[in-house]
Amino acid sequence: MAFTERSAAARRAILAAARESFATTGYEQSTIRSIAAAAGVHSSMVIRYFGSKSDLFVATVANESPIPEVGDLDDFGARFARRFVEYWEGSDCAGPGALLRVAPTHQDAAEQVQAVFDRLIAGPVRVALAGDPDVERRVALLVATAVGFVYTRHILRLEPVASIPPEALVPALAATFQSHLTGPLAAEPAGRGDEGRGRE
Amino acid sequence: MAFTERSAAARRAILAAARESFATTGYEQSTIRSIAAAAGVHSSMVIRYFGSKSDLFVATVANESPIPEVGDLDDFGARFARRFVEYWEGSDCAGPGALLRVAPTHQDAAEQVQAVFDRLIAGPVRVALAGDPDVERRVALLVATAVGFVYTRHILRLEPVASIPPEALVPALAATFQSHLTGPLAAEPAGRGDEGRGRE
Numbered sequence: 001m002a003f004t005e006r007s008a009a010a011r012r013a014i015l016a017a018a019r020e021s022f023a024t025t026g027y028e029q030s031t032i033r034s035i036a037a038a039a040g041v042h043s044s045m046v047i048r049y050f051g052s053k054s055d056l057f058v059a060t061v062a063n064e065s066p067i068p069e070v071g072d073l074d075d076f077g078a079r080f081a082r083r084f085v086e087y088w089e090g091s092d093c094a095g096p097g098a099l100l101r102v103a104p105t106h107q108d109a110a111e112q113v114q115a116v117f118d119r120l121i122a123g124p125v126r127v128a129l130a131g132d133p134d135v136e137r138r139v140a141l142l143v144a145t146a147v148g149f150v151y152t153r154h155i156l157r158l159e160p161v162a163s164i165p166p167e168a169l170v171p172a173l174a175a176t177f178q179s180h181l182t183g184p185l186a187a188e189p190a191g192r193g194d195e196g197r198g199r200e
Numbered sequence: 201m202a203f204t205e206r207s208a209a210a211r212r213a214i215l216a217a218a219r220e221s222f223a224t225t226g227y228e229q230s231t232i233r234s235i236a237a238a239a240g241v242h243s244s245m246v247i248r249y250f251g252s253k254s255d256l257f258v259a260t261v262a263n264e265s266p267i268p269e270v271g272d273l274d275d276f277g278a279r280f281a282r283r284f285v286e287y288w289e290g291s292d293c294a295g296p297g298a299l300l301r302v303a304p305t306h307q308d309a310a311e312q313v314q315a316v317f318d319r320l321i322a323g324p325v326r327v328a329l330a331g332d333p334d335v336e337r338r339v340a341l342l343v344a345t346a347v348g349f350v351y352t353r354h355i356l357r358l359e360p361v362a363s364i365p366p367e368a369l370v371p372a373l374a375a376t377f378q379s380h381l382t383g384p385l386a387a388e389p390a391g392r393g394d395e396g397r398g399r400e
Contacts, residue, residue, distance in 0.1 A: 113356055143360075148349070
């Protein structure tokens with residue numbers, strides 16, 4: 001193998017070991033040393049390729065993102081909702097789930113959540129919405145909605161959120177995400193924003 | 201004082217001591233014994249009036265609810281948003297904040313969150329929306345949105361949610377809550393729900 005192939009193989013092995021470790025052992029208990037051992041490399045190689053444990057975590061999550069490319073904004077809400085629900089109903093979310101579980105009481109984990117969101121969603125959405133004066137509010141609504149669903153459904157298991165079938169959740173989330181991204185926002189801060197849409 | 205007045209005074213003293221304890225010491229560290237001592241009553245009186253520590257917590261929160269009466273559904277989103285933001289920006293939310301912080305890693309705390317939500321919001325909203333076939337999805341969206349904002353803004357302090365001024369947050373939340381309650385929901389589960397609203 002050429003040098004670059006060897007290094008690519010080592011990176012893949014490290015990412016796979018890290019994913020496994022974060023998912024089964026949790027973020028806190030996973031160490032660079034144990035991940036390196038599982039990947040069959042020296043700890044220094046993990047540091048060289050990925051930096052810190054937290055950087056490695058971000059790389060692991062970014063590598064199997066629950067967030068699709070932003071692409072066409074007009075159907076991003078639907079694409080995001082499908083991938084988001086599929087991801088969190090599946091078995092690959094144990095590592096990110098462990099991170100979100102400890103983040104409220106561990107500042108470093110909360111910083112990793114921030115890094116993951118910046119890289120995977122806030123950054124790309126800011127680019128896609130460039131020029132929109134409400135871009136920060138739109139990103140905030142999007143992130144808060146996504147985080148809210150993960151906490152209520154998968155971490156706290158609050159009812160009725162926990163029991164909604166995935167196929168009923170996807171369209172509701174799709175509409176909510178899309179509305180946050182491209183729908184009319186509420187009245188400007190000065191307004192009262194309570195025009196009351198009425199029932200239809 | 202008549203018996204009922206004495207018992208009302210004792211209840212108030214217990215609730216005040218519990219609120220103070222949950223806010224300053226946190227949910228986990230607060231004990232029936234320490235709350236009783238602070239209220240100047242015997243532990244057995246706390247148990248008699250409120251049941252367990254977790255029941256006492258629910259009573260404490262219910263007593264200064266961040267959720268207004270549902271009342272007229274057509275402007276409940278706006279009223280809820282104003283009260284919700286005011287509450288979480290204020291200083292009275294330390295106890296509930298402490299509960300939400302430990303809930304992801306403490307099942308009993310998660311059950312208290314469920315009890316608070318059932319009592320303060322899911323129950324009343326179910327009554328107000330009786331007959332609506334989508335009531336469970338509406339309640340779920342409402343609860344997930346509210347929880348999402350508390351976790352992103354106040355617990356994880358994720359940007360850009362953490363930095364949005366309250367006066368910009370209120371109308372955005374008002375519109376979102378109202379839409380979840382009385383707006384058109386996305387297509388039925390069988391549909392793809394991605395008609396794409398387009399930008400307006």
